[in-house]
Amino acid sequence: MEAKRPKRSAARVASGPGELHDIIDAAWRKDSARIEEIGAWHYLRFTRGFRSVPVGTAVFGDTVVYGYPKIGRIFRLDQGLQAQFAHPFWVEEKIDGYNVRVFRQEDEVLALTRRGFVCPFTTDRMADLMDLTIFEARPDLVVCAEVVGPDNPYNESERAPADVPEDVRLFVFDLMRAGSPECLPYRRRGRLVEDFGLPAVPAYGRFRPDEAHRLSALMLELDRHVREGVVLKEDSSRDRRAKYVTGSINLADVRVSAKAVKQLPADYFIQRILRLALFMDEHGLRRTPELYRQLGEGLIEGIISAARQQRDHREVSDGFRCRFRHRANAELLMQTMQKLLGKGQVHQRRLEKEGEFYVLEFDKVLPKTTGLFAHLLRGGIIYD
Amino acid sequence: MEAKRPKRSAARVASGPGELHDIIDAAWRKDSARIEEIGAWHYLRFTRGFRSVPVGTAVFGDTVVYGYPKIGRIFRLDQGLQAQFAHPFWVEEKIDGYNVRVFRQEDEVLALTRRGFVCPFTTDRMADLMDLTIFEARPDLVVCAEVVGPDNPYNESERAPADVPEDVRLFVFDLMRAGSPECLPYRRRGRLVEDFGLPAVPAYGRFRPDEAHRLSALMLELDRHVREGVVLKEDSSRDRRAKYVTGSINLADVRVSAKAVKQLPADYFIQRILRLALFMDEHGLRRTPELYRQLGEGLIEGIISAARQQRDHREVSDGFRCRFRHRANAELLMQTMQKLLGKGQVHQRRLEKEGEFYVLEFDKVLPKTTGLFAHLLRGGIIYD
Numbered sequence: 001m002e003a004k005r006p007k008r009s010a011a012r013v014a015s016g017p018g019e020l021h022d023i024i025d026a027a028w029r030k031d032s033a034r035i036e037e038i039g040a041w042h043y044l045r046f047t048r049g050f051r052s053v054p055v056g057t058a059v060f061g062d063t064v065v066y067g068y069p070k071i072g073r074i075f076r077l078d079q080g081l082q083a084q085f086a087h088p089f090w091v092e093e094k095i096d097g098y099n100v101r102v103f104r105q106e107d108e109v110l111a112l113t114r115r116g117f118v119c120p121f122t123t124d125r126m127a128d129l130m131d132l133t134i135f136e137a138r139p140d141l142v143v144c145a146e147v148v149g150p151d152n153p154y155n156e157s158e159r160a161p162a163d164v165p166e167d168v169r170l171f172v173f174d175l176m177r178a179g180s181p182e183c184l185p186y187r188r189r190g191r192l193v194e195d196f197g198l199p200a201v202p203a204y205g206r207f208r209p210d211e212a213h214r215l216s217a218l219m220l221e222l223d224r225h226v227r228e229g230v231v232l233k234e235d236s237s238r239d240r241r242a243k244y245v246t247g248s249i250n251l252a253d254v255r256v257s258a259k260a261v262k263q264l265p266a267d268y269f270i271q272r273i274l275r276l277a278l279f280m281d282e283h284g285l286r287r288t289p290e291l292y293r294q295l296g297e298g299l300i301e302g303i304i305s306a307a308r309q310q311r312d313h314r315e316v317s318d319g320f321r322c323r324f325r326h327r328a329n330a331e332l333l334m335q336t337m338q339k340l341l342g343k344g345q346v347h348q349r350r351l352e353k354e355g356e357f358y359v360l361e362f363d364k365v366l367p368k369t370t371g372l373f374a375h376l377l378r379g380g381i382i383y384d
Numbered sequence: 385m386e387a388k389r390p391k392r393s394a395a396r397v398a399s400g401p402g403e404l405h406d407i408i409d410a411a412w413r414k415d416s417a418r419i420e421e422i423g424a425w426h427y428l429r430f431t432r433g434f435r436s437v438p439v440g441t442a443v444f445g446d447t448v449v450y451g452y453p454k455i456g457r458i459f460r461l462d463q464g465l466q467a468q469f470a471h472p473f474w475v476e477e478k479i480d481g482y483n484v485r486v487f488r489q490e491d492e493v494l495a496l497t498r499r500g501f502v503c504p505f506t507t508d509r510m511a512d513l514m515d516l517t518i519f520e521a522r523p524d525l526v527v528c529a530e531v532v533g534p535d536n537p538y539n540e541s542e543r544a545p546a547d548v549p550e551d552v553r554l555f556v557f558d559l560m561r562a563g564s565p566e567c568l569p570y571r572r573r574g575r576l577v578e579d580f581g582l583p584a585v586p587a588y589g590r591f592r593p594d595e596a597h598r599l600s601a602l603m604l605e606l607d608r609h610v611r612e613g614v615v616l617k618e619d620s621s622r623d624r625r626a627k628y629v630t631g632s633i634n635l636a637d638v639r640v641s642a643k644a645v646k647q648l649p650a651d652y653f654i655q656r657i658l659r660l661a662l663f664m665d666e667h668g669l670r671r672t673p674e675l676y677r678q679l680g681e682g683l684i685e686g687i688i689s690a691a692r693q694q695r696d697h698r699e700v701s702d703g704f705r706c707r708f709r710h711r712a713n714a715e716l717l718m719q720t721m722q723k724l725l726g727k728g729q730v731h732q733r734r735l736e737k738e739g740e741f742y743v744l745e746f747d748k749v750l751p752k753t754t755g756l757f758a759h760l761l762r763g764g765i766i767y768d
Contacts, residue, residue, distance in 0.1 A: 072765035079763030242765055266654035271768070273653075274645065277687035278760070287684060289677045295684065296676030303661035304671075376662070379463030381456035381626055384655070 023051050024059065038118045039332045041105075045116040054181065056116035060105050065112060065142055066181035068099055068174070071231060071241045075278050077212040077219070080242065084209075087236045090186050091204040091215065094243055095171050096228035097148025098155060102126060103178060104135040113154075120336060121153050121322050124329035129170035134196040143198070144174035144183070151322045153333060153362075159256060161227070167323060171201040173231065186233055206235060216283050223248045223285065247279035251295060258302020269299070310377050318364050319349075323357035330360040337364070404448065407435050422502045423716045425489075429500040438565065440500035444489050449496060449526055450565035452483055452558070455615060455625045459662050461596040461603070464626065468593075471620045474570050475588040475599065478627055479555050480612035481532025482539060486510060487562060488519040497538075504720060505537050505706050508713035513554035518580035527582070528558035528567070535706045537717060537746075543640065545611070551707060555585040557615065570617055590619060600667050607632045607669065631663035635679060642686020645757065653683070694761050702748050703733075707741035714744040721748070 027033035027050040036045045036058075044059040046067065056067030074080030081089075099114040100122050109132050111122035126132060134141060149168030150157035172193055174183040183189070193200050207215055215230075222229065229245030250272040257268065273295070280287055324330040330351055337346045341364060350361040376382070411417035411434040420429045420442075428443040430451065440451030458464035465473075483498040484506050493516050495506035510516060518525060533552030534541035556577055558567040567573070577584050591599055599614075606613065613629030634656040641652065660679070664671055708714040714735055721730045725748060734745040760766070 070767050072767045074763060074765050075760040076763055079761065080765070081763070083763030084765055266650035269657075270645075270650035270653055273683050274687055274757075274760075277684045278691060280684065281688045281691055287681075287688075289673075289681075292680030292684065293673045293677040295680030296678065297671075297673075297680075299657050299679065300661045300664065300671060300676065303658055304665045307662060307665055373658075376459040376658075377463065379458060379460055379465070379467030381458050381464070381468055383454050383456050 020053075020064065023053055026050070027053065036117065038336055039120065039328075041110070041118045043118075047115075052181075056112070056114055057181075058112055058116045058118075063103070063105060063178050065101055065103050065116075065178055066176065067116065068101060068114060068144055068176075069181065069183070069241075071243050074242045074244050075275055076282055077215055077244060078282055080244070081207075081209040081212050081215070081232075084242045085232070085234050085240060086209070087234050088206050088208045089232045089234045089240075090206055091218070092173060092231050092233065093202040093204070093222070093227060094229045094231045094245065095146040095148050095173075095201055096155075096159060096161070096249065097146040097168075097171075098152065100145055100147055100170075101176070102130075102143040102145065103141070104139045109135055117336065117340070119153075120329040120332040121324065122147055124324045124326055125168070128325075129168070130172070130198055131196060134192070134198065137196070138192070140177045140179075141192070142176040142178055143172055144176060145170045145172045146201070147171075153320050153322050153337065156256065156318055157321070159252070170199055172198045173201045183239060185237075185239070186235065204230070207232075219244070219246060219279075220283050220285070222246050223279070223283070226252060245275060245279075247276045247283075247285060250276040250279070251291070251298070254295065255298030255302065258299050258306075260302075260306070306373070307377055310374060319361065320364065321359065321361045323354075323359050325357065327351070327353075327358045330358050333360065334362065337362070404437075407437055408443065410434070411437065420501065422720055423504065423712075425494070425502045427502075431499075436565075440496070440498055441565075442496055442500045442502075447487070447489060447562050449485055449487050449500075449562055450560065451500065452485060452498060452528055452560075453565065453567070453625075455627050458626045458628050459659055460666055461599055461628060462666055464628070465591075465593040465596050465599070465616075468626050469616070469618050469624060470593070471618050472590050472592045473616045473618045473624075474590055475602070476557060476615050476617065477586040477588070477606070477611060478613045478615045478629065479530040479532050479557075479585055480539075480543060480545070480633065481530040481552075481555075482536065484529055484531055484554075485560070486514075486527040486529065487525070488523045493519055501720065501724070503537075504713040504716040505708065506531055508708045508710055509552070512709075513552070514556070514582055515580060518576070518582065521580070522576070524561045524563075525576070526560040526562055527556055528560060529554045529556045530585070531555075537704050537706050537721065540640065540702055541705070543636070546609075554583055556582045557585045567623060569621075569623070570619060588614070591616075603628070603630060603663075604667050604669070606630050607663070607667070610636060629659060629663075631660045631667075631669060634660040634663070635675070635682070638679065639682030639686065642683050642690075645687050645690050690757070691761060694758060703745065704748065705743065705745045707738075707743050709741065711735070711737075711742045714742050717744065718746065721746070 024033060024044065027046060030050065032048040032050040033044055033046045036043055046053055046055055046057040049055045054067030054069060058065045074084060100111045100119060102109060102111045109126050111119045111126060113119050129147070130143070147168050147170050148160060149164040149166065150160040151167045175189045175192055176183055204218055223246040226248045227246060228249045229243060232242045232244065234240035254269060254272050279285065334346055334348050345365040347363045347365060348360070349363060350359070352359055408417060408428065411430060414434065416432040416434040417428055417430045420427055430437055430439055430441040433439045438451030438453065442449045458468060484495045484503065486493060486495045493510050495503045495510060497503050513531070514527070531552050531554050532544060533548040533550065534544040535551045559573045559576055560567055588602055602614070607630040610632045611630060612633045613627060616626045616628065618624035638653060638656050663669065718730055718732050729749045731747045731749060732744070733747060734743070736743055
């Protein structure tokens, strides 16, 4: 684990079309931007952060949709609030789904994933997820939101929260404007969200940096409901931010992900165990035998199940299901997904009309492991 | 985790004094060998492996004591035995102490640590640990052994096995000859050990590579007694070797070491959890709630205790105690230990005559953490 910071502040941006044009040219030459063709949508995507332009930035003709800015994580409230914030901050719930940026491109409303791919699923369903009239009044807006629910193409359905029992829902947490990498100020965003009746992430109010104790009560409440955590947004012009997550979501992550031990780096697990431990310590959560059992069991059973899949040459796959308004978008998702998975494969199981929707079911089959884990299971030797 | 192999086989060695002289010259220039002065002992030590010479090799005048050869680790018997061995192999217990090479230098018998430091403690106590007459008959021999017990200067006393309740004991597992990097063949070593009545590691006989199941029964027995594991030595001229450890020792390691989370890399924990899981799977060990609880508790409590020590600015120290025949050797150990710890510190608590021994008690105080763990506890932010 190393402390990492984004190389450049997202605040230092291309100040005009001329400068941006130069950056795109240079990024293109350095293989940091490339043309994506997803169905009829052809655009330029930043595959990496380049100078002031963050990864996931998408350029459709004259329209630049900047990548959503990274938010750093703190591991302790007691020290972290005062270390990170000079002013009071707003607290919002962090929803555990996938991040999209929704914007109007000519007469369509498109949804981009975090990495800047047009998502055929989210785009297909946008009219179901929020009222799109906001783009008539404000065609320059970029709606930043989390999409969550069991019927989505990215996250395992077992991770969906209990209060989204089927399909997906969308929760807005920021607004940007096309051509700008910055988020609108908290109050301005709030007014727009209210005026246009957008579904927003739960808001928990304004806290001072010396109110770690007050925030602790909220965290314990979120922890009990296995919510992911909170995002803190400073009430100041610099819009300083930090995220902080619950112990229970880390426990769930370790359990769900131990079976992916062969894909994920060691740091992935240890960081989550570290966060869980520090959360329990700071918030005085009872360290029960049952919680310890869950952690130990999650780790061990996950690894054993991965080892057995590998040994039996079973394909490691996860089943997904989602509903579309348009059959063509389902087919486009399948094509896009195959590109995203690289050496992995997408197997479409079913695509059928059910009532008003086309229901798509598919598996992601991960590539055969060739790394250390496979080496060890084959009886390989290591010198440590 | 990456599969690592030693850069060079220890079998390709300096074939004569001329060639070795060249290697030492080059190693010296490349900062891979340096002069150690430990009390009256002045010699050359290889601080890294260099060409064919392994790390820990010590050169006293004309006498070259080669570093003990690295033994690779396998994680599965079912695949590993046949992958690694072409012939039957001998099985010996792997003792969990510290590795020494004992040899005669002029009229003294010295003990070197794995890294090639003369150990003032082990050297002081050699006559108590084994019969030294073997060096009168065979002054060229290098006795390779593990020293284990609660009263030692290197390993935490809580790790000592139950059947060495006090002081230390020595267990021979190989013989080498000065000037050669190779171990004597198994049967030849066995005869010498027997002839001179040396204390040997427990031997469990000869197994074929297709006898994973038979070896599994032994592993379960060792696991029940929280023994570290076994070393397998092929009965062939190439002397192929591998080590394989029990689940219970990995569980113990995780528990004892989680509190050192800030010094140890993430791989350290995950590898041990991985070994534990694969051991349980292969040997059909019952996956009980109690075992899971122990694993979860070991991880969490270790991290919390490390966090509290850090937060309270308490010094992280471990208490050691050992007995000497000669007071000067105890003092020399204190000096040597200070060199070994670098930025850490050795605090001598007590050095007093008790009966026939000088009893030394000391603490190792680890340097203050300045890495990621301290950063996080101070409320620092990371971008992951």
